[in-house]
Amino acid sequence: MRAFARFLALTTLCLATAPVAAQVIEANVAGRETPPPITDKQNLWLLDLSDGGRVTIWLRPDVAPKMVERIKTLTRQHFYDGLVFHRVIDGFMAQGGDPKGDGTGGSTLPNVPSEFNYLPHVRGAVSAARADDPNSANSQFFIVFQPKLNLDKKYTVFGRVIDGMQYVDGIERGEPPSDPTKIVHAYIAADDPPPYVNVPAPAPVSLGAPVTLPGSGTPAGKAAPKKVAPKAK
Template sequence: MRSSRLLIAATLALGLASTSLAAAAEMLTIQLKTGNVVIELAEDVAPQHSARLKELADAGEYDNVAFHRVIDGFMAQTGDVEFGDMEDGFVPQRAGTGGSSKPDLKAEFSDVSFDRGIVGMARSQNPNSANSQFFIMLAPGTFLNGEYTVVGKVVEGMEHVDQIKLGDANNNGSVSDPDRMIKVRSGG
């Protein structure tokens, strides 16, 4: 009798553990000089974009990449792995114009609003040109709704995002001697 109760308890515990694991969202952790920022990826609304960020992070492509464009009261942009790596090939005047070796992604627009802490994919005028660059909203920007792909939201460490060095308001937020993502990996 005791062994059957233990077996039932163990089975229930395993069932609960697998349920919680299946429901767990993918996270991205960005190490900044002031602390970690944890982003919950929006796999349900932007599966291709979420997978791209995770893939580039796990390959170390985002390590040492500059926050090349930071506009007070708007957003902080990073993710240019081609020209933004501050330890390998950093080209300040070209940072923000590059991507990765992967092909551009088709837009995955949703009804998620661009509120403070939302992470969106940067792109050119072509809606289907997002590649590796992304931005974190410092304040609401609802005018972006339905125009850019929402790829996640900051769930921890927004106070560290707020401390990223601001860019020149007269130069579209371009940052001289920018802060960087020290290390980025999937997981919380």
């Protein structure tokens, strides 16, 4: 019995710390959509970070088609270029995608309804941040540092880091960080992006006058609810 317990503990540790790319292969399951190949450039999201590297995220339209489409739309509008990771908790997650940089902002597009699915919040999972309303995801997202399975089916996992997780690990910590890591550029791989070049990040997008977030009726510059990943437990 002790030997089995030691084996189980070792197996769990290996799953938690194994390279992300080694964990993404899934068997086909009856009743589920088939995921795109991890080589499908239409579903590879590239984030060039100011900490010195490119992160490749495998998007999963098979389980979160609306959120994946939102990511592609905003990326092709250069929405994410220059935005910071504004909330980064060691051992938990890095949150970004807010043009205001304080957790209260979003795009001018309507909110995305929840697409809670079977994908777990393991290391490298990419999930949609939201306010208390399950249907309030918009542009913000978070990348998980360590497994947080208590978040499963409460937040929409829409992708997984398959390369460059070391650059995610290097994102500056803080709430907010004193010197936040920025997304220099974001690309969809199918759009033939240039090779990664470590250059200074552009200034974040300026929203100008306060705007009303879609579906909230609240000026974004005043009292809009934060789109947040959950608290670490």
